[in-house]
Amino acid sequence: MQVSTCTCGKIVALHREQCPNCGKSMITIDLGNDAIVLTYTTLYTVPEGFKAPIFLVLVELEQGAKLLCECKNENDLEIGRKGKIVIENEKYYFLGNTK
Amino acid sequence: MTKVYVSGVGITKFGKRKESLQTLMYEAYVHATKNQEQEFDAIFVGCMNPDEFVGDSNFATLIADHLGLYQTPSVRIDNAPASGSAAFEQAFFSVASGHYEKVLVLAGEKMSIFPTSIATRILSKLIDKYERNTGATMPALAALVTRRYMHDYNLSREELALAAVKNHHNGTLNPYAQFQKEITVEDILKSKMIADPLRLYDCASISDGACAVILTASKTDVKVTGIGHATDFLSLQYRDSLTSFNATKVAAKRAYKRAHRQPKDIDVAEVHDAFTILEIVNPEDLGFFKPGEGVAALIEGKTGLNGDKPINPSGGLKARGHPVGATGLAQICEIVWQLREEAGKRQVPANIGLCHNIGGFVNNNIVTILESC
Numbered sequence: 001m002q003v004s005t006c007t008c009g010k011i012v013a014l015h016r017e018q019c020p021n022c023g024k025s026m027i028t029i030d031l032g033n034d035a036i037v038l039t040y041t042t043l044y045t046v047p048e049g050f051k052a053p054i055f056l057v058l059v060e061l062e063q064g065a066k067l068l069c070e071c072k073n074e075n076d077l078e079i080g081r082k083g084k085i086v087i088e089n090e091k092y093y094f095l096g097n098t099k
Numbered sequence: 100m101t102k103v104y105v106s107g108v109g110i111t112k113f114g115k116r117k118e119s120l121q122t123l124m125y126e127a128y129v130h131a132t133k134n135q136e137q138e139f140d141a142i143f144v145g146c147m148n149p150d151e152f153v154g155d156s157n158f159a160t161l162i163a164d165h166l167g168l169y170q171t172p173s174v175r176i177d178n179a180p181a182s183g184s185a186a187f188e189q190a191f192f193s194v195a196s197g198h199y200e201k202v203l204v205l206a207g208e209k210m211s212i213f214p215t216s217i218a219t220r221i222l223s224k225l226i227d228k229y230e231r232n233t234g235a236t237m238p239a240l241a242a243l244v245t246r247r248y249m250h251d252y253n254l255s256r257e258e259l260a261l262a263a264v265k266n267h268h269n270g271t272l273n274p275y276a277q278f279q280k281e282i283t284v285e286d287i288l289k290s291k292m293i294a295d296p297l298r299l300y301d302c303a304s305i306s307d308g309a310c311a312v313i314l315t316a317s318k319t320d321v322k323v324t325g326i327g328h329a330t331d332f333l334s335l336q337y338r339d340s341l342t343s344f345n346a347t348k349v350a351a352k353r354a355y356k357r358a359h360r361q362p363k364d365i366d367v368a369e370v371h372d373a374f375t376i377l378e379i380v381n382p383e384d385l386g387f388f389k390p391g392e393g394v395a396a397l398i399e400g401k402t403g404l405n406g407d408k409p410i411n412p413s414g415g416l417k418a419r420g421h422p423v424g425a426t427g428l429a430q431i432c433e434i435v436w437q438l439r440e441e442a443g444k445r446q447v448p449a450n451i452g453l454c455h456n457i458g459g460f461v462n463n464n465i466v467t468i469l470e471s472c
Contacts, residue, residue: 012337014229020332039250039341041242042295046234047220054234058243058336066336068230068243079250 001035001085003065004028013067035059035094037081040071057094061085069094103194105321105469106201106313107131108432113308113420114277120146120153120209121165123309128166128205131311139313140199142166142173145186145206146424149175151221153209162205179225180373181458182206183310183427184465188326190314200316206428207309218305222423225459227334238302240335240460241374242294247341248376249296252391256296260287261397262378263300266411269404270418272445275429277306277420301375306420310428312435321438322472325360327353331462346464347384347455354453354466355386362386365468366449367437368408369430371457372415378402381455382410385466409447412437427456431467438471 004026005011006019015028036059043054055071067085069092071077076096083096109130111123118126124144142163149158163173178185183206190204210218223236230240248254264284270276282300290299314323329349332338338345355361362385370385372378379393387408388396396402402410413419413433416426434452436442454467 010337012334020334020337039243039247041239041246041297043234043236043239043242043293044291044295045215045219045236045238045293047223047231047236048216049220050234054239056233056235056239056243058341066338068233068235068334068336070233079247 001031001033001061002028003031003061003063011063011065013061013065031062033084033086035061035067035083035085037076037079037094038066039079040077042074042077059085059094067092100195101197101316103191103323104315104317104319105323105435106315106319107133108435109311110275110429110432111309112275113306113422115211116209116307120149120207120309121162123209123307124162124205124207124311125166127207127309127311128203131313139168139171139201139203141193141202142168142171143186143190143202143204144173144175145182145204145428146175147177147179147182147208148221152212179458179463180423181427181456181463181465182424183429184431184454184456184467185427187312187428187431187467188328188465191323191326194314194316202314204312204314204428205309206425208422208424209307210305210422211307215305230334230336236294237460238294238297238374241376242297243335244341245296245374245376248380251342252394254379254394256288257284258394258398259301259375260284262372262375263287263417265397265403266372266378266415266417269412269445270414272443273414273419276414276418277304278414278418297374303373303416303421306422308420308422308425308429310425310432312428312431320471321435322470323467324470325354325358325468327351327357327466329353329464333459333462335460343380343390344384344461344464346462347381350464350466351385354468358468360451360468364451365453366451367412367434367447368410368453368455369413369415369433370410370455371426372411372417373421373457378411378415382408385453385455404445404447412442412445412447427454427465430454430456431469434469438469
């Protein structure tokens with residue numbers, strides 16, 4: 001899982017050139033795929049081109065960066081749920097650990 | 100710096116309107132000028148997306164032409180759903196600087212032409228591209244915030260609904276509101292699920308409408324005493340807090356500093372309740388209540404018309420309707436009426452009022468303080 005870090009202390013998910021906090025160049029590093037659910041929603045009214053429902057989670061990655069992504073299973077929609085980020089077809093998904 | 104005062108204000112009824120956007124703006128303009136011929140040094144037009152919603156660009160010229168204000172400088176301000184307050188802010192600067200003496204601010208949007216799915220797609224472009232590509236919509240982001248707030252502060256689904264109940268009640272007293280009908284907690288809990296836990300009646304409507312405000316260097320009975328403006332990261336995933344919005348906190352701090360006021364001095368406020376959760380979070384971020392105490396304030400009636408901190412006497416975005424570009428200026432109109440004791444049945448005692456308008460998903464916010472003088 002890629003995150004970008006800055007000397008100002010800002011850490012954000014995925015690759016990013018300039019820090020959104022201070023404008024300095026960020027350094028992109030690879031971390032593990034562990035994630036924990038901070039909040040979630042099931043979206044029923046979706047924009048054109050998407051299929052309802054969409055399970056969305058905002059998760060915290062290692063070192064505190066956050067990532068918004070789809071959740072594979074409805075059963076994993078729970079604040080505090082631990083799991084991993086998996087990548088399929090260049091899209092990120094949250095998958096809960098076996099309970 | 101030149102002192103800046105509000106002269107006339109005008110608004111159209113919000114809702115599904117058959118007229119064109121320029122016709123709605125003309126209606127608001129006639130209301131603000133009381134149909135008296137006036138000259139303006141400039142026109143500031145707040146409108147988020149006429150290109151996509153009504154198929155017109157070069158909208159500032161179109162409006163000057165439509166109003167018959169030949170040769171008057173005209174500029175359009177797009178600041179997402181904070182376009183109305185941003186146009187007001189830029190107009191304020193133009194008079195405060197001494198460059199102009201009297202200017203016209205117009206704001207409006209016509210959104211009802213398209214079905215909800217297309218309007219949702221247009222509005223979703225306000226969201227960061229990565230987040231948008233997950234399927235996230237504005238209600239989805241609001242739902243993520245709601246879910247976390249419910250978890251952290253034990254907010255119940257029924258309590259959340261009270262925000263809409265209160266604002267619909269206020270809307271029954273506002274002849275310009277899109278919805279002038281009481282709703283119950285049960286109505287809200289039975290409405291269609293949009294983004295769990297937010298239902299249809301938790302979300303502001305797709306609406307048409309326009310407003311007009313005249314700003315002048317000549318003294319009137321209402322003065323603009325402070326404007327504060329701040330941005331936040333475009334992505335929700337870049338932000339530290341999920342239950343509080345830094346752009347509101349910083350904009351408010353800047354507005355209070357310029358007006359030499361504190362949250363306790365504000366008699367009445369119009370806040371950007373595009374979703375019910377915002378009716379609870381915004382007053383906390385504006386410093387009216389401590390984090391987590393916005394719910395109690397709502398339940399105890401502190402933010403009602405008879406409370407000591409009335410919020411959204413107009414009905415807010417929820418009941419007045421939310422034509423995105425118009426909203427910020429509609430808030431200004433309401434506060435000016437409150438200060439002038441022209442708010443009819445929804446009048447509250449007020450000498451100092453505050454408007455809080457959000458652009459994007461709470462990342463380009465403007466706070467304006469107006470005072471009787």
